[in-house]
Amino acid sequence: MLSKILQERIYSLAILLIVVTIVASVIFPNTFPTFENLSQILLNLSTDTIVAVGMMILLISGVFDLSVGSVVAFAGCLTAYVLHFLNLPVPVAVTIGILASVFIGWINGYLIAYQNINPMIQTLAMLGIVRGLALLASGSAIQNLPYWFNAISQSKLLGVQMPVWYMLLTIILFTFLVNKTIFFRRYYYIGGNEKAADLSGIRVKKMKVIAFMLSAGLAGVAGVLLSSRLGAALPTMGRGLELRVITAAILGGASLSGGSGKIPGALLGALFMALIANIMVISRVSGYWQEIILGIILIGTLWADKVLQKRFSKI
Amino acid sequence: MLSKILQERIYSLAILLIVVTIVASVIFPNTFPTFENLSQILLNLSTDTIVAVGMMILLISGVFDLSVGSVVAFAGCLTAYVLHFLNLPVPVAVTIGILASVFIGWINGYLIAYQNINPMIQTLAMLGIVRGLALLASGSAIQNLPYWFNAISQSKLLGVQMPVWYMLLTIILFTFLVNKTIFFRRYYYIGGNEKAADLSGIRVKKMKVIAFMLSAGLAGVAGVLLSSRLGAALPTMGRGLELRVITAAILGGASLSGGSGKIPGALLGALFMALIANIMVISRVSGYWQEIILGIILIGTLWADKVLQKRFSKI
C-alpha cells in the first residue's frame, strides 16, 4: 500500500505538501494558514501552472519547449497591441493573441517532428525570436487596457481572483482528457516507444505537432491572463519561466525521457516550490540564502523520495 | 564522399564556417578579416568553449549539467575572495577555486549516478545554490586583484591573449583523450546504451561521476580565466552560459539522447555563434534584432543541414 503510494509521484508529493502545510501552520499560526496568504500563493503560481500543464503533455511524449516563457510575453503584448492600437474588441484581441501563440507552437512542432530539427536548439532559438517579437509589439509596456480586458483576471469569484479558477479548470480539464480520452493517452505510447507507437498506427509526428501547438496555446492563455492581471503588457514577462515550469513538471513526476507524468503533477510541483518560497519569506530568510535553501530542499526532497521508495519496495 | 562529409556534423559545420568567413571578409574587407578582430572573436569565445568541452563529454554520455554557468561565477568569486581577503598566493587560490568546482561536480555526479536523482532538477537546483554561494563570496564584485592573477589571462603570446591558447590546449588535449584512450571512449558506450555498457563491464556510475567532476572542473578553470581577464570577479558572470554552451555542443554534433558528438564540435559550435554575433556587431545590427536574427540563422542552419543530408544520402 504505502509502497504503491510512494511509487506514484503525485501521491507522495501530495502527502509531502500536506505535511509541509501542517508544519508551517503550526509554526506560523497567524501568518501562514490565512485565507489571504493561501489564495495569494495560488494566484501567484497560476501562470506557471497553466504553462506547466502544456509542458507536462510535451514531457509525457518525450519532448519539451524552452520558448514558452517568451510566448507568455508575446501573447500578452500582441493582445495588448491589438486592443490598444487597433481598438479591436476584447474577445477578438484575445483570440488573436492565443492563435498567434498556437502558430508559434506549430512552427516548433513542424520543424521538430517533420524536419527533425533538434528540439533543444529549435525551441531555444524560438525563445530568442519570440522575445524579440514581443518587444517589437509592445515597444515598452502597453498601458491602460480596456476595462473588460482587465476584468478577465482582476475580477473575483468567492473572494478568489479569477486566474486561480482558470488554473484549476485547466488542471481538471486536462486531467480528464489525459486519463480518459484515447487521443491524449496516445502521448504515453509515443513517449514510451516512438517506433512501436508508429507501427501501432499512431500518427506520431502529427500528434507531436499538436502537443507543441497545445502547450504554446496554453502559454498564450497564461500570457493573456498575466497581462490582464497586471493591467499592462510588459515585454519582460515570463523571463526564465521555462526552466521553472519544466522543474515543476519533473517534480510532478515527468521525465525528460518521456512516457511518465500525470497532469495534477504540474500543479503539485509548482505548488511545492511556491510553498517553500512563501515559508522562507515568512521565516525571514534573506534574499541571498533563498536560492541556496530552495535548491537544497529540492534535492533533499527527491533524494528522500528515492530512499523511501527503496525502503518500502523491499517490504 | 560529399554525403559522408554531410553525415559528420563537424565537417559540415567546418565547411559552413569557412564559407561564412569568406563571405564576411568580402563584405567587410577592412573590419572583419583583421588580426585584431579574429583574435578578439577567439578570445571572446574562449570561456564558453572551455566549458563546452566538459559539456560535450557529458552529452556524449547522455547527461548534461545546467549548473556550469553558476560554477564559472563561483570559481571566479571564490578565487578572488581567497586572494583578496585571505591574501593567499595566486597558485593556491586558483587551486582552491578549481577544486571547489570539482567538488560541486562530484556532488552533482554522485546524486545523479548513485542516488539516481533527476539530472535536470539536480543541476538546476545546484545552479541556484552555487549562484547564491558566489553572491555570498563576492557581494557585488571583488576588484583590484593581484598583478600575477590578472597576468594569467591578460598576458599575450604571439600577440594573442592567453585564454585563446588555453582554449586551444583544452580542445587538442581532450580531442586526443576522447579519440585515443579507452577511458574516454567508454563515454560513447555509456551514451549509446547504458545497460549494454554495463553488461560490457563498464562501471557506468563511476564514469558518470567523473564526467560531472571533469565538466565542473573545466567550468572552474573558465571562471578563473574570465575573472582574471576582467581583473574582477562578478557574481553575475556566466549567467545563461549553460544554455549557450549546450547549444554550441549540440550544434557541434552532440545530442541530448547521448552517444554522439566529437570534442572539436564544441569549438566549432561556439565559433559559429561567435562569428554570427561578431558579424552582427560589425554590420551594426541593432541590439534588439540580434536575438531574432540569431534564432532564425540557427534554425535555418540546422534545417539546411537536414535537407542537404537527405539530398545527398540519396546519391
Place this chain on the structure above:
Amino acid sequence: MKHLQLNHISKTFPGVKALSDVTLSIHAGEIHALCGENGAGKSTLMNILAGNLQPDEGTIVLDQLTQIIRSPQNAFALGISIVYQHLSLIDSLNVAENVFANDHPVNKFGIIQFGKLYEKTSLLLQRLKLDQITPNTLVSSLSPAQKQMVEIAKALSQKPAILILDEPTASLTDKETRTLFEILQKLKKEGVAIIYISHRLDELFILADCISILKDGKYQGTFLKQNLTKASLIKLMVGREINSLKSESYRQIEILLSVKNLSGQKFHNVSFNLHRGEILGLSGLVGAGRTEIARAIFGADKIESGDVVLNNVVLNTNHPFDTISKGMAYVPEERKSLGLFSEMSVQDNITVTHNNLTSHIYNATEAAQRSVELKDKLKIATTNVQQKVVNLSGGNQQKVVLAKWLLTNPEVFIVDEPTHGIDVGAKFEIYELLKSLASQGKGIIMISSDMPELLGLCDRILVIKKGTLAGELSSAEATEEKLLTLSTY
C-alpha cells in the same frame, strides 16, 4: 577451468519465484544444453552466472572455490562470457568497437591501437563467415541476424573458459547457425565449457552432449542426449505431450491481398497474391529484404512503385494507420525496439491498437477485461496484466505483441519471425493460433528463418533473394534443400 557447480540457487522477483533451489554442474569441454518453457528461469540463472543478478540463496563454485560474482567485470575475470538473449550492442558504434567493448588493444601508454583493433575484429568476422560486413560498419545498419552474430563475436573475443549462449540462433538463418555450430564444436575440443539455451529442440540433439531442464524455476534433472527423445524432452519441459501440427489447408480461391510490382529501398518488383485462409511463407537469407517488403506492404516504409491491393481496392497508404484500419496487422521482427512499450503494463500494450481505432473515450474496465481474456487465451505468464512488460520473459513478451493484434480483428496478418525465442509449447500454441485464424478466412504472411516451421505451416512459400522474388514452392514440393538452393544460387 575444469568444473562449474551451481548449488541450491534461488531467486525471487516481485511476484514471481524465478528460480527455486536449482543445482547444476557443468564440465570443461562439454556442450551443456539448458531448456525449459518461457519463463522457466533460464535467462535468470545465466544472469546470475554473468554477475547481473545476485541469487537470494545458493552458491557458485568454480574449481572447488566458492565465488561471489558481483558484477559483469567479476564474471569476465573468472573467464565467464555470455551472449545475451536480448542484444547488448551499441547501435551508434561500429562493429569493431562493439566486439572489443572496453578491452580495446592498447599500447603501454593506454592508447588505443585502432589498427590492431580492426585486424583482430576482421579475423573474428572471418571466423564467423561474416564476409558482407567490415569492422567499421555501424551496428545500427545491421540486420538482427547480423547483430546476433556480432554479439557472438563479442563473447568469443573474451577467449572465455565458460561460454554462455542464451538463444543465439533465435534470429539466425541456417547458414549462420551452421557456422556457429562448427565454432562451438571447435571450442569444445579446446576445452571450453559451453552452456547453450535454445527453444529449437532439433538443434539440441545435433549439438549438445547433455541436456538440463528447468520448469517453473525448478530443476528437472540433467540427461545425456542419448537417453532422451524429443517427445520425452518436451514432456519434461511442458509436462504434457504436444501433438504435432495437423497440416490441413484452409486456403480459399478468393484472393484477399495482391502485391503488384512492388519496389522499395531494398527490394524490386515483387508480385504475389495472398488468398483467404492461406498461410504464405517468406523464406530467404539474412538481409534478403523480407522485412522491408513486409514493412512496405504495411505502410511503414515508402513504396517507390507498385500497388498493394486489398479486397480489390488499391491501398494508397502513407502510414500504418491506414493499413491497420483497412484490416492489416504486422508483428515486427525486433520485438523489443519495434513491438513493445517496455515500461508500460501488459494491458496498455495489448490495448494500444484497439484503442487507437475504436471509441474516443478510454474505458479502463473494458481494457482490463479484454487484456485478461487474451492473457488467458494465449497463456501469457504474468502475475497480472498491470505488470510491466520488461519483467516478462522473452516468449511472453512475444505473446503480448500478438495479443494486441487479435483485438483489432484484422484480415491480413504479417508476422515477421513470430516464434523467435519461444518455447515449444508456446510455439505450437502460436501455430494453432495462426491456423485457426486461417480457418476463419484470414490471410497470413509469415516471414521465418525456421524452415521446419515454414514447411510445416505454410500453404505456399515464396523465396526472397537480394530483394527479388527468386521462386515459389507449394507445401507439397517444398523441402529445406530446395528452399536453400533458391535463396542462395
Place this chain on the structure above:
Amino acid sequence: RSSTEVVKQSIDTEEIKTKNEEYVMVTTAVTMPMYVNHDQAAFKKWGEANNVKVSILGPAEWDVPAQINTIEEVIGTHPSGLLINGTDPALAQVINKAVAAGIPTVVYDSDIPNSNRHAFIGTDWYEIGEMQGEEMVKLINGKGKVAYMGILGLNNMEAGFQGMLDVFKNYPGIELVGKYDDKANVEEAARITSDVLSAHPDLAGVCGFDSNSGPGIALAVKESGKAGRVKITTVDWEPEHLALVKEGTIHMLAGQKRELFTHYGAQFLYDMVHRTNRLSQSDLKAGITSIPYIVNTGLIKITKENVDSFLNNRE
C-alpha cells in the same frame, strides 16, 4: 604604449572619422524597455538632429562580460566615438583599451572611476538609494517595517541599497524585514511582495530598485487590498510606473534623466571629435579633454503632485 603613439594614432584616425562619422553606444540588457525608450530613443534623436550615424549594440540579457566582448569587437572597427553604459567597474580595462586606441569614450549612467574614460555623465546610484530612503522615512514617518528588493549582485544596485540603508540608520523605529532578489522579473517581484505581506501584515513600506520591481510590488499590494496603505518607492518612470503613481499605489519614483545621459554624452563625443572648443593647439598633446569631466544630471522625483505632467508628456 607611450603617449606620443596615442597622439599619432588618434590624429590620423581623425581624418577617417570626419569622413564616415559614427557614434556607437554599447550597453548590456540592450532590450530593457527603459533603456530602449529613454537612452536609445534620445541617442537616435540626437543622431538624426546632427545627421551622423549612430549604432546601438550589446547583449540582450544583463551580461557584463558579453558587453565587454562587444566593446572589444567595436574597438576593432574604430568608430568615431564610444558611449558606454557604466554597468560595472569591470569595464575599466576595456574602456582604457578604447581610450588607448584613440577613440573618444564617454561613460553614462554609473561612473567607472578607476578608468581613463574621457567623461562621465549620469547619476550616483547611492543618491537614488538616499532619495528613496528619505522619501520612505517621510511616508511612514520614521517607523515601521520596510522590505526592499532589486537585482542582487549588481554593482550600481548594491550602491543604491547602501544609500537607502545609510538613511534608515538614523531611524531606529524602522525595521528592515528583508532584502530580496526579484531577478528583474515582474512575477517574481509580485510573488515576493505578497509573501512578505502575509509574513508581515503590518508592513509599512517597500522600496524597489530595478524597473520591474515597481509594477510587481504594486500588483501584489493592490491584490492584497492594501493599495495606498503600504507605501511604495521605486526607480524609473516608465508608463506603467507613472500610471501606478497616478492611481496612488506607488508613492514616489526616483527617476533618472536618462535622455540627458545619451544626448549630452553623444554631444560630448561629437565636440571632442570636431574639437568644437579647442583649449590648446592640440588638446591631446596637452593631455587634456575639451569636455566636462564629470556631469551629474541629478534625479527627478515623481509623486502624485507632478505625475500628470510626465504622463501627458508621454501620451
